[in-house]
Amino acid sequence: MKYLLSLFLSGCMIFSHAQHFTIGLRNGINFSDYRGHFTTGKWEHRPGALTGLFLKYDAGSVLSLETGLDYTTQSYHHIAYSHTQSDYGVYPANMIAPPSLSDEKWDVDFFRIPVLITLSTPTKLKFSVSAGFYLAVNSKQEYFSDGYPYIVYDQYINPVSYSEPGLPHFDNGFLYAASLSYPANEHLDISLSGRYITGHKPFFRPDEGRTGASEIALGIGYRLGKKKRYSDRDIPNDTIRSRFSINPIFGLSFSYLNTPGFSSGYKSRESFSAGFQLEYRLDPYVSLKAGLIFDRRGYRLDDSSSYFFRTSIQKNQPQYEVKTKVGLDYAVIPLILKFQTGRRVDGYLESGPYFGMLLNARTVGTAETEMSYPGSFIRHEINVYDDIEGVIKSMDFGWILGGGFQYSLPRGISLNIGLQCDFGLVNIFSEDGEDQNSGKDESMAFRNRSFRVSTGIIIPIKNNSGI
Amino acid sequence: MKFQAYLVLLAISVTNCTDYPDPTITTVEDTGFYCYEFNHRGFAGTYLPDSITVFASDRYSYWALKDYKVQFSIIRGGGEPDRDEVLTDKYGRATIHWRLGESGSIQQMEASLFNPEGKQITTIQINAWSFRSDSWDSIMDFPDVRFSDMAADTLNGMTYALGDLLFIQGERYFDWTPILLYPDVYPVTIEIGIDGVLYCTNWKGQVCRSTDHGKNWLFCTSIWRNHTAYTDLKVTTENYLWATAPNRPLGCSRDGGITWDTTARGIPATVRLQDIFRMSGGNLFLLSQNGQLFKSEDDGHSWRIIDVPEYIRKLYITNQDVIILFGEHNGISIYKSSDNGDHFIQKHSVWPVFYSQMNNTVQKAGTNYYITIPGYGILITTDFEAYENYWVKSDLYDMFIDDRGNLIARGPIGHTVYYRHNSEP
Numbered sequence: 001m002k003y004l005l006s007l008f009l010s011g012c013m014i015f016s017h018a019q020h021f022t023i024g025l026r027n028g029i030n031f032s033d034y035r036g037h038f039t040t041g042k043w044e045h046r047p048g049a050l051t052g053l054f055l056k057y058d059a060g061s062v063l064s065l066e067t068g069l070d071y072t073t074q075s076y077h078h079i080a081y082s083h084t085q086s087d088y089g090v091y092p093a094n095m096i097a098p099p100s101l102s103d104e105k106w107d108v109d110f111f112r113i114p115v116l117i118t119l120s121t122p123t124k125l126k127f128s129v130s131a132g133f134y135l136a137v138n139s140k141q142e143y144f145s146d147g148y149p150y151i152v153y154d155q156y157i158n159p160v161s162y163s164e165p166g167l168p169h170f171d172n173g174f175l176y177a178a179s180l181s182y183p184a185n186e187h188l189d190i191s192l193s194g195r196y197i198t199g200h201k202p203f204f205r206p207d208e209g210r211t212g213a214s215e216i217a218l219g220i221g222y223r224l225g226k227k228k229r230y231s232d233r234d235i236p237n238d239t240i241r242s243r244f245s246i247n248p249i250f251g252l253s254f255s256y257l258n259t260p261g262f263s264s265g266y267k268s269r270e271s272f273s274a275g276f277q278l279e280y281r282l283d284p285y286v287s288l289k290a291g292l293i294f295d296r297r298g299y300r301l302d303d304s305s306s307y308f309f310r311t312s313i314q315k316n317q318p319q320y321e322v323k324t325k326v327g328l329d330y331a332v333i334p335l336i337l338k339f340q341t342g343r344r345v346d347g348y349l350e351s352g353p354y355f356g357m358l359l360n361a362r363t364v365g366t367a368e369t370e371m372s373y374p375g376s377f378i379r380h381e382i383n384v385y386d387d388i389e390g391v392i393k394s395m396d397f398g399w400i401l402g403g404g405f406q407y408s409l410p411r412g413i414s415l416n417i418g419l420q421c422d423f424g425l426v427n428i429f430s431e432d433g434e435d436q437n438s439g440k441d442e443s444m445a446f447r448n449r450s451f452r453v454s455t456g457i458i459i460p461i462k463n464n465s466g467i
Numbered sequence: 468m469k470f471q472a473y474l475v476l477l478a479i480s481v482t483n484c485t486d487y488p489d490p491t492i493t494t495v496e497d498t499g500f501y502c503y504e505f506n507h508r509g510f511a512g513t514y515l516p517d518s519i520t521v522f523a524s525d526r527y528s529y530w531a532l533k534d535y536k537v538q539f540s541i542i543r544g545g546g547e548p549d550r551d552e553v554l555t556d557k558y559g560r561a562t563i564h565w566r567l568g569e570s571g572s573i574q575q576m577e578a579s580l581f582n583p584e585g586k587q588i589t590t591i592q593i594n595a596w597s598f599r600s601d602s603w604d605s606i607m608d609f610p611d612v613r614f615s616d617m618a619a620d621t622l623n624g625m626t627y628a629l630g631d632l633l634f635i636q637g638e639r640y641f642d643w644t645p646i647l648l649y650p651d652v653y654p655v656t657i658e659i660g661i662d663g664v665l666y667c668t669n670w671k672g673q674v675c676r677s678t679d680h681g682k683n684w685l686f687c688t689s690i691w692r693n694h695t696a697y698t699d700l701k702v703t704t705e706n707y708l709w710a711t712a713p714n715r716p717l718g719c720s721r722d723g724g725i726t727w728d729t730t731a732r733g734i735p736a737t738v739r740l741q742d743i744f745r746m747s748g749g750n751l752f753l754l755s756q757n758g759q760l761f762k763s764e765d766d767g768h769s770w771r772i773i774d775v776p777e778y779i780r781k782l783y784i785t786n787q788d789v790i791i792l793f794g795e796h797n798g799i800s801i802y803k804s805s806d807n808g809d810h811f812i813q814k815h816s817v818w819p820v821f822y823s824q825m826n827n828t829v830q831k832a833g834t835n836y837y838i839t840i841p842g843y844g845i846l847i848t849t850d851f852e853a854y855e856n857y858w859v860k861s862d863l864y865d866m867f868i869d870d871r872g873n874l875i876a877r878g879p880i881g882h883t884v885y886y887r888h889n890s891e892p
Contacts, residue, residue, distance in 0.1 A: 042490055081490040364487040376526070377580070377588035379496035383488045 021224045022056040022189065028217025032074045033360065035198055036209030037390040046075040050215050052112075061122035066130065070112040074213055076204070077105040079385070105144040106204065108167060108211070112136040114175050121461050127246055127276065129292060130177040134197070136211075141167045171211055173199035176331070178276065178292060181221075191219040196331065196359070244461040247277040247291070247416065251454030255297040258424070258447040265303025265311045269325055271296035273452060279338070289336040289350070294359075297422075297448050298326040301365075308384045309363040309391065310429065310446070324365030324384050328392060328428070328448070330356035334400055346406040346414070354422065356396035356448075361388045391430055396448055398424040406458060414458040424448030499526040500580045500589045506608045507595040508641050512569045519548070519593060520562040521578050523555050531559030536581040539563055544574030544597060567597045571604035598641050600890045603858065603876075610634055610643055611884040614877060617827070617867040618659040625680055626869035627665065629657045633681055640873040641886055646681040655697070660706040664723065672698040672712060676724050687724030691715045699740040703751070707767070711740040717753075719767050733770040734761055744784035752790060752808065754782035760792070762808060773808050776800075783829040785836075791851055793828060799840050803851045815854045819843040820861045830868040837874065839866035845876070860885075 031045040052070030059065060080103055116132035179193030195217070199210035256268035275293030282288060304319045306312040309326050336352035367382040404418025427445035502521045509515040519539075523532040535555045539548040545568020553561035567574050574595040581587050596606045606612075613630035620626065626636040627646075633654060634643035648654070652675050654667030665677040667684075672694045674687040690698070690710050699711045708720040716729045716736045739756040746752070751763040753770065758779040761770040779802075781793035792802040792811055798818035802811040819842030830837045837857060838846040841864045847857040858876075862883075866876040874887040 040490075079489045081492050372589045375500045375589060375591045377496065377498040377500070378494060381493045381495050383491045383493075385487050385490040 020058045022054075022058070022221040023224070024054050024056075024189070024191075024219050024221030026050070026052045026054055026068070026070070026191075026193070026217045026219040028193075028215055030072055030074060030197075030213040030215040032076050033198075033212035033214055034076050034078070034204070034209055034387075035212040035389070036204065038078075038209070039388055039390040040386050041081065042079040042385040043387045044077040044079060045214075046077050048073040048075050048213075050217055052217075054219065054221070056118075056221065062119055064118045064120060064128075066114070066116040066118055066132075068114060070114065071109070072112060072213070072215075073107065073109045074211065075105065075107050076211075077103070079103050081382075103145070106167070107140075107142040107144075108138055109140040110136040110171065111139055116175060116177065118177075120181075121244070121246060123461055124183065126179075126181045128177075128179045128181065129276075130175070130179070132175050133200075134173055134175055136171040136173075138167055138169050138171060168201070168203060170201075171199055171203055172201060173197060173211065179219075181219075187223050189219075189221040189223065191221065193217050193219060243281040245279045245281070245458050246461055247279055247289070247456050247458045248275075249277060249293070249416070249454045249456030250274045251420070251452040253295070253297075253450045253452035255299065255422075255448065255450035257299045257428075258449045259311075265301055265305065265322075267300040267302055269298050269300045269327075271298065271327070271450075273332075273454070275332070277334070277336075277456075279458065284342050285340055287338040287340070289334065289338055289352075291334060293332045293334065295330050295332045295356070295422075295450075295452075297328045297330060297450050300325050301363075308365070308367055308382075308386055309388050320367040320369045320382070322365070322367045322384075324363045324367065326388075327360070327362045327364070328358065329360040330396060331359055332356045336400060336402075340406070346408070347403070348406065348418075349403045350418075350420075351399070351401050354396075354398055354400050356398070356424075358389065358392055358394045358396065361392040362386065363388055392428055393426060393430045395426070396424055396428065397426050398422055398448065404454075409457075412460045416454075416456045416458055418454050420452045420454060422448065422450045422452070494527065497526045498532065498580070498582075498588060499524050500578070500591055502578065502591055502593050505591075505593055507565070507593070508606075508608075508639070509567050509595060509597060510639075511567055511571055511597040511599045514549075514564050514566045515595060518562050519565050519576070519578075520560050521580075521591065521593075523559045523561075523580055531555070531557060533557050533559065534583060535559075536585075537561035538579045538581065538587075540577050540579070541568070542575045542577050542592075544568040544570050544572075544595075546574055546576075546595075548576065565593075565595065567595055569599075571597050571599045571602055572606070573597075596641070598639075598886055598888065600888050603885045603887045605883050605885050606641070607883050610645070611641075612877070612881050614875075614884065615880055616657050617869070617875065618657045618665065619868065619870040620659055620663045620665075620680075621870045622661070622663045623680065624870050625663075626871075627657060627659070627681060629654055629667075633657070633667075635681065636869060640869060640871060640875075640888060648681075648684065652684045656700060658700055658702045660702050660723075661704055662706060664706070666700060666702060666708060666724070668698045668700045668710075670697065672696050674698065674700060674708070674710065674724055687720070688727060690718040690720075690727045691729065699756075701740055701743045703743055703745045705745060707745075709740060709743050709753070709767075711738060713739070717767075717770075721766075728768075731763075731767055731770060733763075733772075741780075742782040744782060746784060746788045746807075747786070748788070750807070752782060752784060754779065754792075758794075760808070775808075776802055776811060776813070781825045781828045785851070789851060791829065793825060793840075795822060799843065801838070801851065801854070814851060815846070817843045817846070823864055826865045827867050830866060830874075832868050832872045832874075837866060837868065839863065839876065841865065845874075 028050045030048045030050045034043040050072045052068050054068035056064055056066040112134050114134040116130040118128050118130040120126045120128040175197050177195040179191050181189050181191035183189050195215040197213045202208035203211050251273040253271050254268045257266045259266050273293055273295040277289050277291030279287050279289045301322050301324045303311050305322050308324050332354050334354040336350045338348055338350040340346050340348035363386045365384045367384050369380050371378045400422055402418055402420035406414040406416050408414050424447040500523050507515045523535050537553050546566050548563045548565050550563050555561045574597050576593045577590050579587050579590045598604045610630040614628045616629040618627045628634045632645040634645050653669055656668050658666045667675050675684045677684045696712055701709045708724055710718040714736050717731045717734050718727045718729045720727045741754045741756045743753045751767050753761040760773045760775045762773050763770045776794050778795040779792050783791040790804040790808050794800050797816045800813050800816040803814045804811045819840055821842040823841035834849050836848050844859040844863055845857040846854045848854045862878045863876055876885040
């Protein structure tokens with residue numbers, strides 16, 4: 001009875017606010033992104049299907065709430081180091097035990113209920129960013145290992161000696177999304193969204209790994225009731241509107257490690273960044289900027305070391321001639337104060353902190369090792385491909401200094417070319433990533449550094465005329 | 468300008484999108500470097516009778532590695548190889564001869580393998596054990612370090628050693644050749660009769676005998692019914708076999724193990740045999756493992772206890788019917804009786820650094836008696852009145868003299884064996 005009453009009240013609420021609701025379909029693709037404390041081997045980002053229904057409630061021109069029901073198939077595949085012949089106990093120092101010689105794959109299907117809070121630009125072409133959580137039910141799971149497939153569907157079947165217990169039935173976690181949407185007509189909105197999903201509870205054994213995925217989806221939404229027109233109630237005045245601008249940027253960067261003490265083996269690496277920034281003009285000369293930027297950082301390692309991703313101090317462990325490239329993918333949220341001259345060719349300086357959330361960490365390249373024992377000599381060549389999130393801290397924090405020029409184009413748009421220097425303030429290596437021989441020595445702290453040349457366009461946010 | 472910008476963009480994009488190969492470990496070189504015989508033996512200052520051959524091969528394909536340089540260098544003990552450098556032949560072999568240095572004990576040579584690029588890739592160490600006259604030379608090598616018992620056949624000029632297998636001494640006193648035995652025979656103790664017949668006991672408590680120097684063995688008649696435990700076995704000068712076991716009566720065989728007499732009186736079944744000797748007059752003296760001395764005057768049919776000092780561990784009777792006892796009193800004390808065991812007089816005592824089971828305590832060579840005290844060393848005497856330190860060596864456990872008069876002493880089993888060849892007995 002309570003359930004029916006709730007349903008009735010919910011229905012009344014929906015109909016009484018029908019013009020605020022949008023329902024729709026979303027279809028796309030996801031790429032699995034295993035989240036866990038791993039240090040070796042390759043986790044493939046395998047594609048899977050995504051489909052779902054969504055229900056969105058607009059609480060204003062900027063704020064909205066979204067939920068729905070998604071069905072996703074996710075595939076997690078770990079590729080371990082394969083050996084061309086029996087080896088003689090050669091493993092990098094971060095491998096606690098010899099690596100498994102078998103590849104493993106989990107295929108998992110989920111029904112998922114997301115709940116998101118969304119901030120959107122009050123424009124015809126909307127740019128939105130969202131954050132929220134999800135609850136998921138594991139509807140089907142399969143496990144494959146080294147040619148011995150077996151299905152674990154509501155019960156545990158173990159045809160080989162190695163056992164993988166059934167996965168949990170429930171999962172939960174967090175979602176982060178960014179999307180662009182455009183009204184096709186009075187009722188229909190078309191959207192393109194990208195989501196980043198990270199599980200919260202341990203889901204996989206034995207390293208208590210969590211689910212994760214990146215998703216791209218195309219959606220079509222039907223707005224209930226009459227098409228809503230933006231009004232002065234939604235957007236108080238033109239002054240505020242014109243103070244906002246959106247700034248999609250793309251940058252090329254050279255990143256490296258700040259490594260006091262022994263930096264000879266570390267080289268810079270080139271990479272890229274892309275993202276959006278929202279700029280709020282405080283006065284004609286000062287603005288506040290924030291945004292979300294995908295930024296690949298990292299470094300190259302060209303040295304002899306016990307590790308594939310860092311140098312080591314003592315030489316009492318197997319040494320490798322390492323030529324690797326470490327890529328650290330961050331979702332960076334900057335908070336920047338910008339000072340500008342206000343002319344047609346507008347020079348500016350900017351500075352502020354940033355927070356980085358580690359998305360992926362990976363070492364790729366080659367390594368060679370020679371071992372001479374009494375009566376034997378062995379030389380290995382190694383194709384290095386290690387996902388190393390287990391040794392990199394999940395958060396980074398630092399300071400940005402930058403400057404550049406803005407060139408005014410027609411219709412209020414500006415072209416921006418800038419140079420930014422990012423100074424990481426946090427030792428990027430987690431406890432497990434520390435050199436086992438160096439101990440807790442702050443002088444051995446490794447911090448991100450990058451120089452980035454970025455370009456983008458600054459688009460003032462206006463009412464739903466134009467963009 | 469646009470073109471250059473696109474080029475830079477393209478280059479960076481390609482760099483970041485490169486699909487790296489899956490993780491693999493490839494063994495691209497796996498060289499093995501061997502010497503089939505790592506431990507050689509020879510007389511100091513002479514060439515080893517066998518050449519030294521080392522092999523280089525690829526362990527993955529088993530191909531021999533040809534034209535790899537092997538460099539030989541002496542690292543311990545002096546001596547020299549006849550060639551310092553040798554290239555491997557088509558079979559991967561490099562062969563030299565090794566003249567040992569003048570010092571005794573261990574000598575070491577290192578063989579280093581260089582690849583065709585001239586890089587030293589691995590080394591092996593080859594040992595040789597060098598033996599001199601009139602000096603103690605140690606060896607830490609198999610089978611010697613596993614020797615637990617020995618028997619010398621002076622009649623036929625043979626010496627046997629019991630380790631993980633039964634060995635017979637070679638022409639050189641430090642060479643040992645294994646004797647193949649049936650698994651059931653496998654001995655844990657070995658004794659030899661005055662006629663050269665070998666006797667042994669195994670873990671099943673059985674007694675075996677061999678009349679052809681260990682080549683073939685026969686099981687003796689069972690001493691006790693349903694007995695499968697360890698058996699203590701001794702042989703006296705007239706080839707009588709004497710045996711005890713836990714809670715078994717003293718067994719005696721007067722016909723080489725064909726029949727056994729277990730009816731001896733005056734000696735309880737709890738007595739375990741430590742030593743037994745017959746005097747020239749026919750009297751028998753038996754020392755139990757708990758230090759009781761028994762005497763029999765009727766060929767072992769009846770026994771009576773004789774008063775002796777406390778804590779006696781070992782009995783020895785000379786050809787002159789002098790009874791010697793070793794007891795744990797004031798260290799290790801030596802008692803002597805020249806009156807058929809009526810009185811024992813303490814003649815000497817030493818303080819060992821530890822106490823241990825005493826096995827081949829008294830060994831006679833010529834007119835000298837060598838007395839091994841575990842934890843102390845070796846004493847020498849001719850009359851058990853005056854004693855001299857022959858070799859004070861506190862980690863010594865046991866000593867034996869082979870049929871040629873060479874002294875073979877050992878520390879704990881598994882450690883070191885010492886050889887001494889005296890040019891003059």
